[in-house]
Amino acid sequence: MKKILIGFLLLLSFSVLSACGQEKDNADAGEKKEINIGATSGPYADMVKKAIKPILEDKGYKVEVTEFTDYVQPNNALAEGSIDANLFQHKIYLESFAAQNNLELSELISVPTAPMGIYSNKFDSLEAITDGATIAIPNDPTNAARAFLILEEAGLIEIDSAADPLTVSDKDVTKNIKNLKFEPIEAAQLPRAVDSVDLSAVPGNFALAAKMNLLDSLQLENMLDQYRNRVVVNTKDLDTPFAKDIKAAVESAEFEKVIDEEFEGFGKPEWMK
Incomplete structure (x- = not known):
């Protein structure tokens, strides 16, 4: 009887520890404060650095910006998890690339884009x-x-x-x-x-x-809105706090002010007009 009682207590302890660990994991996932945003070198990396990163840092995030020189690696890096979001592609390219490579990627929000x-x-x-x-x-x-x-x-x-x-x-x-x-x-x-x-x-x-x-x-x-560049995340991350905060940063007055001052000629998406 004593052995059974000890076994039951041990099992109960493991269950409590496991539950606590799970709660901690969930809390950590919900409180992700270090994010890496990928962008192609040039205006879109600059847009992340000048117009998005400062706003997120004011919210307590530590933001790293990874620059790419091609249009393949940013999506692969996102799918593999080495970056948390990217900014470089329009809707047509995103949908085509995701379908061809069997990736679950989704747009968060469109941004001002350099027109042809x-x-x-x-x-x-x-x-x-x-x-x-x-x-x-x-x-x-x-x-x-x-x-x-x-x-x-x-x-x-x-x-x-x-x-x-x-x-x-x-x-x-x-x-x-x-x-x-x-x-x-x-x-x-x-x-x-x-x-x-x-x-x-x-x-x-x-x-x-x-x-x-x-x-x-x-x-x-x-420009048609389909051709405007998007901030993109893994589909599973669409409802995470960091994704919502990135979207809110782009929707902010501070973001638009930087665009107006430093990205002349960029066409704004319909939601900004």
Whole structure:
């Protein structure tokens, strides 16, 4: 009987210790105060450092920023757990990458994003563009669609109203008012193309990497929200306190003030307007 009683007491002790340990683990998980946010080097790493990190640190977080130089590792690092969130990609890329790599990733919130623009060293205005001018455009379908939409906004072409704005191509151009010649090239080469062709449709990230001023463009993109960059986390972390605090930081007046002062030309998402 004594042995049974001792055994019962030991079992009870282990149960209490296990429960306490579980409660501590849950508390630690809910009180995560050290986070690592990944971003591509350049404007989005700067955005994390200047506009998000200080706000989180005021809330008691210790924030590390990890910079990446490609568009694959930030999502892999997030899925593997070496970073807690990232900022570098738009909705279309996120959904495609997650599906292709079987990852459970979700967006927290969209942020101001550098828009694509039409640049020229030959013409100083849209009105000055001559008939038959050549424009370099991205050779990938997603960015090419954006280029055609900018040209339509600029009044240089007309696009079939039935065309999907996310997949517009030269086949959807119903009227080419200036008889523009389209020259598809790699997106990363578009900043250099400004020197060799009449016009170049340059995505914002490549323009900034080449030290181009967004406000020097002849026309900036009225960007669809699907193309704005997002803060992304693992889906399992969507409802965690740190994720909610990151979202609140981006929604704050302090964040918008930094954007207005240091990220001129960046297009704000619909929720900020």
